[in-house]
Amino acid sequence: MVVHLYGVTTADAPVPHELKGRRDTELRLVSDDELAVIVSDVDAGTPAGRKDLLAHAHVLEAYAERSTVVPMQFGIALPDDDSVRVQVLERDRDGLEHLLRSFDGLVQLTVQAFHHEEAALREILRRNPRLLSAREQMKAHPETVTPALQMELGQAVASALEDLQEDDRIMLLDRLAPLSRAVAENDANGNHEIVHAAFLVERDAQRQFDEAVGLLRTENDARMRLRYVGPQPPYNFLEPMKSGELSWA
Amino acid sequence: MTVTQNRAPNRYLDRPAPSSLADVINTILDKGLVIDIYIRVSLVGIELLTIDARIVIASVDTYLRFAEAVGRLNLTETQTHGIPELMEDVTNSGAKGKTSGALEGAKDKLTDMLSGDDDEKDEQSSSKQRSGDGKQQSRQQSKES
Numbered sequence: 001m002v003v004h005l006y007g008v009t010t011a012d013a014p015v016p017h018e019l020k021g022r023r024d025t026e027l028r029l030v031s032d033d034e035l036a037v038i039v040s041d042v043d044a045g046t047p048a049g050r051k052d053l054l055a056h057a058h059v060l061e062a063y064a065e066r067s068t069v070v071p072m073q074f075g076i077a078l079p080d081d082d083s084v085r086v087q088v089l090e091r092d093r094d095g096l097e098h099l100l101r102s103f104d105g106l107v108q109l110t111v112q113a114f115h116h117e118e119a120a121l122r123e124i125l126r127r128n129p130r131l132l133s134a135r136e137q138m139k140a141h142p143e144t145v146t147p148a149l150q151m152e153l154g155q156a157v158a159s160a161l162e163d164l165q166e167d168d169r170i171m172l173l174d175r176l177a178p179l180s181r182a183v184a185e186n187d188a189n190g191n192h193e194i195v196h197a198a199f200l201v202e203r204d205a206q207r208q209f210d211e212a213v214g215l216l217r218t219e220n221d222a223r224m225r226l227r228y229v230g231p232q233p234p235y236n237f238l239e240p241m242k243s244g245e246l247s248w249a
Numbered sequence: 250m251t252v253t254q255n256r257a258p259n260r261y262l263d264r265p266a267p268s269s270l271a272d273v274i275n276t277i278l279d280k281g282l283v284i285d286i287y288i289r290v291s292l293v294g295i296e297l298l299t300i301d302a303r304i305v306i307a308s309v310d311t312y313l314r315f316a317e318a319v320g321r322l323n324l325t326e327t328q329t330h331g332i333p334e335l336m337e338d339v340t341n342s343g344a345k346g347k348t349s350g351a352l353e354g355a356k357d358k359l360t361d362m363l364s365g366d367d368d369e370k371d372e373q374s375s376s377k378q379r380s381g382d383g384k385q386q387s388r389q390q391s392k393e394s
Binding site for chain 1: 261262264265266269272273274276277280281282283285287293311312313314315318319320322324
């Protein structure tokens with residue numbers, strides 16, 4: 001057996017009801033007066049798969065709903081509780097306490113938006129008379145269309161799509177960022193992704209954020225698809241907080 | 250007197266969902282606290298997902314696909330205005346083409362229309378174009394080998 005580490009929370013954090021760890025293992029806290037490490041005992045040899053990844057994330061999310069939790073990266077185990085105390089709690093107590101204090105009362109909410117391709121294409125044709133005329137010209141005179149022209153049109157379409165993505169990215173961030181303490185963007189992955197941003201939001205203000213996301217979804221339904229994930233522990237804000245880029249506690 | 254829910258924005262209330270596997274793999278997996286010495290839990294069966302189609306927008310295939318997609322669009326349903334005035338635009342400026350061989354004219358015009366964008370935009374997109382070229386090269390190489 002090894003001790004799988006999920007994250008660090010305060011010693012007084014309530015244990016979420018009926019929550020299980022990887023492979024349905026019982027969750028335990030290895031704690032001292034101030035801090036607690038969320039752990040479960042897992043067979044040493046068992047390699048982790050998709051379910052284990054999800055279990056790790058969902059344990060942390062369940063805690064994040066009510067308590068401040070600093071997530072551990074997935075895949076870290078220690079031989080026993082004593083090493084958990086030494087390696088995690090005693091190694092950098094000040095650092096951990098600073099993180100827990102800084103993120104107190106805050107959750108991460110992640111919003112990802114994608115354009116519906118057809119709607120986005122219609123929109124760029126509406127916005128770019130040149131593109132529209134080029135398209136009509138090519139439709140009217142298909143015999144003049146060479147692969148090079150096709151490429152050129154495609155490139156112009158791609159470029160117009162990027163402009164549209166940028167406009168919509170700014171629109172979404174302008175609406176949501178004011179409701180958050182900090183914003184961190186993940187790298188875009190193509191595939192018509194407009195934005196993928198993590199927002200650090202006060203737990204008490206999550207309802208307003210929920211409403212803002214709901215309103216954005218309703219307003220932009222025809223053109224984009226929104227994914228809304230959370231509440232999560234402050235994954236995207238750990239490094240900025242450790243490095244001092246973010247600071248308020 | 251009846252008590253009613255009077256918070257109008259409620260109908261837009263959206264609740265966030267738990268992380269999906271893609272969320273974990275793409276955005277969470279590399280984040281979180283690490284310690285110095287530990288037992289690494291080995292991860293299996295995830296590799297396939299991490300190379301999940303990360304389609305880069307600047308690739309030859311994508312350009313050609315976009316060109317087809319934009320050509321296929323049926324604009325008559327929604328575009329009630331716009332086309333007539335734009336077509337007028339095309340015919341006005343394409344007048345030269347009409348007199349000197351319609352086909353050549355159309356071709357010139359098209360190239361003009363597409364490449365006649367402002368210069369700074371071209372600058373901006375040059376790096377993307379390079380990466381597109383790179384793609385093409387690597388594709389060709391893999392064909393040869």
